Amino acid sequence: MNIRPLGDRVVIKRLEAEEKTKGGIILTGNAKEKPQEAEIVAVGPGTSEVKMEVKIGDKVLFSKYAGTEVKLDGEEYTILKQEDILAVVE
Amino acid sequence: MNIRPLGDRVVIKRLEAEEKTKGGIILTGNAKEKPQEAEIVAVGPGTSEVKMEVKIGDKVLFSKYAGTEVKLDGEEYTILKQEDILAVVE
Amino acid sequence: MNIRPLGDRVVIKRLEAEEKTKGGIILTGNAKEKPQEAEIVAVGPGTSEVKMEVKIGDKVLFSKYAGTEVKLDGEEYTILKQEDILAVVE
Amino acid sequence: MNIRPLGDRVVIKRLEAEEKTKGGIILTGNAKEKPQEAEIVAVGPGTSEVKMEVKIGDKVLFSKYAGTEVKLDGEEYTILKQEDILAVVE
């Protein structure tokens, strides 16, 4: 099964705290917004106003409360808009 | 009888929990938004700003509380805007 | 007497519950919005942003609380914007 | 004395309930908005976004609470934007 997000949406898989990246990133956040690390698993085509800047496999930081969670073939994913992604961790 | 949605609207038929897809998709949701699975049954022409990305027969995930329900020839449908569709499940 | 709506407005005549269409459409609605069936009796010229997609005689579904009611030559009509029309029933 | 409205504004003279048109129009309204009949007495030049669709002498339906009332040479007028005019009654 395959998910194709619409417009400027992407599908991400959250990385657990245990699955830290090699660089040892640890995320803190202020009261307003708690960023989390995730991996991009699907990318929408973009819109006339939004060009997609991420690709499948990118590690990204995103706002914890953004998007909608779905369970697919037993795995949990989040569908969110690209504007809710803060940065790519390379 | 036929429904032709206006602008960037689509008409969908919700898939019951019992009508799971072969892949065994199970949807969970956070407090803000509970996505559901549906099938596209009619697609509007789009607008000058919104190009339609779905077609009749597509299986989609959409926000549970989006749109308006109508009963047509004994069947229930939902009319909603394409922007309320999160992704196509292929 | 004739009514010419401005911009992207249309004038509709609501179809009573008794005046069901042949297909036997029955409308239900969620708490947020109760759609109703009506017939288009006049169509504005549109605007630079909105192209009119309906024509006189079209049977349409629209949001019950949209628009403004007027009585004209003893008949009740509703003036509303095209964006408040959900779909054409053909 | 002459009033020249700016932008997409028009100046109208409300028609009293006693001054019904020949067609015998009687206006009702829902709780949200009560339309009234008036005659256009001056029309602004429009804006880059709004093209004027009414002309002096047009009988129009407008939202009762829209615009600003002024008294000019002993007569009361209302200055409002064209978007607050619902329709021309021809």
Next chain:
Amino acid sequence: MNIRPLGDRVVIKRLEAEEKTKGGIILTGNAKEKPQEAEIVAVGPGTSEVKMEVKIGDKVLFSKYAGTEVKLDGEEYTILKQEDILAVVE
């Protein structure tokens, strides 16, 4: 001393109730907005979206509560945006 308003702003001098125009204009207002008469004393260059439609010396009607009052060389003026001017009285 000279005031040059920025963008689509104008500087006006309010006309006192005693300084009625020849035509004998008397302004009334509804609860929402009380228009007043004034004379244009300075006009900004406009913006890419707003073309100036008034010139120095124009008698105008404007919304009483719009803009900011300043005292200059002992005289009181109001700086406001052109969109807060309802009409030119010619």
Next chain:
Amino acid sequence: MNIRPLGDRVVIKRLEAEEKTKGGIILTGNAKEKPQEAEIVAVGPGTSEVKMEVKIGDKVLFSKYAGTEVKLDGEEYTILKQEDILAVVE
């Protein structure tokens, strides 16, 4: 040390009440907004939508509560957007 404001921002130095201009400008204000006099000390490059209309050295009237105050080399300045400047006093 030099401050270069971004976009359509400017840096101003407020003129104290004691530093009145020759013309003897005295500013009054209504309850909503109290304008103050200041001198422009730095001008941003503008944006695709906003062209800068002020230059270094201009005496301006601005809304008292607009912008952010900073202390630089012992002097206090205010950084604000050009749209918060009402007029240039020439």
Next chain:
Amino acid sequence: MNIRPLGDRVVIKRLEAEEKTKGGIILTGNAKEKPQEAEIVAVGPGTSEVKMEVKIGDKVLFSKYAGTEVKLDGEEYTILKQEDILAVVE
């Protein structure tokens, strides 16, 4: 490890009060907004509407409460949009 911000975002490192610049900048702020000094460490590509005006190494003033804090390889950073940067201190 490297952070690549998306769109019109930048990554900054806050300068501690102890790390004052040579010019001896001391920042004060009104109740609404307290600016702080920081150094740019990464710059997004911009968007179709926002052209980036800062570069890596720039010292900037930004609104204290803007953006999201992240810890990367033991160092704290803030990701924010360029519009939340007030000025470059040169």
